[in-house]
Amino acid sequence: MSDPLPPAGAVPEDSSHAHAAVQLAVSTVILAMRREEKDEPHSLWLPLVRRLREPFKGMFALPGGPLSPELSLEMSAASTLERATGLVSGYLEQLYAFGRVHRLPGPEDEYDEVAPPSERVVSVVYWASIPATDVANTRVHENIRWMRADDLPRLAFDHNEIVDYALYRLKNKVEYSRIAHSFLGEEFTLAELREVYEAILQRPLDPANFRRQIAASKSIIDTGKRVEGTRHRPPRLFRYDHTQAFADQGPLGMYRAAAHDAAMRHDENP
Amino acid sequence: MSDPLPPAGAVPEDSSHAHAAVQLAVSTVILAMRREEKDEPHSLWLPLVRRLREPFKGMFALPGGPLSPELSLEMSAASTLERATGLVSGYLEQLYAFGRVHRLPGPEDEYDEVAPPSERVVSVVYWASIPATDVANTRVHENIRWMRADDLPRLAFDHNEIVDYALYRLKNKVEYSRIAHSFLGEEFTLAELREVYEAILQRPLDPANFRRQIAASKSIIDTGKRVEGTRHRPPRLFRYDHTQAFADQGPLGMYRAAAHDAAMRHDENP
DNA sequence: GCAAAAGTGTTATTCTTACACCCATGA
DNA sequence: TCATGGGTGTAAGAATAACACTTTTGC
Numbered sequence: 001m002s003d004p005l006p007p008a009g010a011v012p013e014d015s016s017h018a019h020a021a022v023q024l025a026v027s028t029v030i031l032a033m034r035r036e037e038k039d040e041p042h043s044l045w046l047p048l049v050r051r052l053r054e055p056f057k058g059m060f061a062l063p064g065g066p067l068s069p070e071l072s073l074e075m076s077a078a079s080t081l082e083r084a085t086g087l088v089s090g091y092l093e094q095l096y097a098f099g100r101v102h103r104l105p106g107p108e109d110e111y112d113e114v115a116p117p118s119e120r121v122v123s124v125v126y127w128a129s130i131p132a133t134d135v136a137n138t139r140v141h142e143n144i145r146w147m148r149a150d151d152l153p154r155l156a157f158d159h160n161e162i163v164d165y166a167l168y169r170l171k172n173k174v175e176y177s178r179i180a181h182s183f184l185g186e187e188f189t190l191a192e193l194r195e196v197y198e199a200i201l202q203r204p205l206d207p208a209n210f211r212r213q214i215a216a217s218k219s220i221i222d223t224g225k226r227v228e229g230t231r232h233r234p235p236r237l238f239r240y241d242h243t244q245a246f247a248d249q250g251p252l253g254m255y256r257a258a259a260h261d262a263a264m265r266h267d268e269n270p
Numbered sequence: 271m272s273d274p275l276p277p278a279g280a281v282p283e284d285s286s287h288a289h290a291a292v293q294l295a296v297s298t299v300i301l302a303m304r305r306e307e308k309d310e311p312h313s314l315w316l317p318l319v320r321r322l323r324e325p326f327k328g329m330f331a332l333p334g335g336p337l338s339p340e341l342s343l344e345m346s347a348a349s350t351l352e353r354a355t356g357l358v359s360g361y362l363e364q365l366y367a368f369g370r371v372h373r374l375p376g377p378e379d380e381y382d383e384v385a386p387p388s389e390r391v392v393s394v395v396y397w398a399s400i401p402a403t404d405v406a407n408t409r410v411h412e413n414i415r416w417m418r419a420d421d422l423p424r425l426a427f428d429h430n431e432i433v434d435y436a437l438y439r440l441k442n443k444v445e446y447s448r449i450a451h452s453f454l455g456e457e458f459t460l461a462e463l464r465e466v467y468e469a470i471l472q473r474p475l476d477p478a479n480f481r482r483q484i485a486a487s488k489s490i491i492d493t494g495k496r497v498e499g500t501r502h503r504p505p506r507l508f509r510y511d512h513t514q515a516f517a518d519q520g521p522l523g524m525y526r527a528a529a530h531d532a533a534m535r536h537d538e539n540p
Numbered sequence: 541g542c543a544a545a546a547g548t549g550t551t552a553t554t555c556t557t558a559c560a561c562c563c564a565t566g567a
Numbered sequence: 568t569c570a571t572g573g574g575t576g577t578a579a580g581a582a583t584a585a586c587a588c589t590t591t592t593g594c
Binding site for chain 4 (some may be wrong): 476478479483486498499500501502503504
């Protein structure tokens, strides 16, 4: 611990009388299952926005912007989601608040000239998923480009690390939660659900064991319908069981209620 | 999604040109193993600070304060930890960023008069643990009081919910990480380590199975020493194996490096 | 010796994993 | 009929959990 501490004897408390020298921004890692070719497996993609200003002008960055005083953090992220995709549905969850004094990628001195240290920005980053059924309806804009999450170019600021962290968190979360369903539409086959797991975990799963594990979790319901027209046995269609509890954010549900009602279709909180 | 969205057609990007209308604060949930009576089991306690100003004047709140522009979020939390306890060691990790427009406990209208909605504060909350060997050396101050985490009075703002969430996160984390060691000193017995687990998980653990599970994880090393003077068989003293990797924050280690070097003794990151 | 906690052994149960094999459809 | 993925069976191995039992100290 070095210098900038208050005089000894001072007691810290949650004073609200700060001089606002730090900017607050909200960005969102928006993930969706996509593929380029018809017979290629799906993988995770995300929309990025080309920067029109310095620093990092011309490079791609996560969609986001400054926090409006009248919006909650989550509402702000939902609003970014809507602006970047045109969609109002999807799962949304806080990822992390990034707030180093200089938030730049790689060795810092390499960038000291392009980003003036005077601008201090703390970014609260969310991550979102959008259902595969909505992917085709996403907004098209010349400054928005969808890219594969596992094959990104160098992004502005520290956004590469942020995406990596989002993918890491998702990888963990898919193991103990039902988050994978949020990447699919209302009805889906087990093979589609497994493809989501495989794209997130980046490894193949045994179809037989996967089926039994999902069945044991009781998270899905057989609709009785089947998909026909495949060149093999027609797979059953399932839907997510919304009545089942979902181990997720714990006692934090209340903080998500507002944006939930407005923007969530796949409510997965207790 | 309702009204306060920018005009359609606007593309979101990570602009740093916000008008700073939102205050940024950092608070810390500081947890330690304590007990009141000598033969009572340990439980989780935390230091709280009595508020000297409105709103919630006289009530207790989490230690914290506004973010200084020259401090990272984690440095700010470490500084709070130092001011509230007098200690510079301990584990420190970001918990969540709370930023509803009105952050008040319970039904909001009950409080609309005491906390003017004009003041918008976003709090980035950290949680910390301090080793049991340092607990006796914590700072004493008339406005700081340690309380049992599972038996708190009504705190200022939404700080009860924040503490509950910290305890929930800790409960999860103790199962898959080695975080429990951060509540103990350099050397400890298996019974002491088990007491940490039991205090966090709020349930008794089988000593025999606990011993084998910890042994299987290879996270501890037998020092060869024993504790004598007990009225039973002298238990072995172990120490934490710092060379073992620790599944923790994933690719986020880099963001913790700075405060780490300054304030961390129990480095548990990859 | 006795109480108390340290520490070991044993067994039943459940979960995980690998893989063999049958089923139902379109071409 | 054959290729293809849907779907079921089975058995080995690992992790979990419950609890009996032995060990070593202080009193």
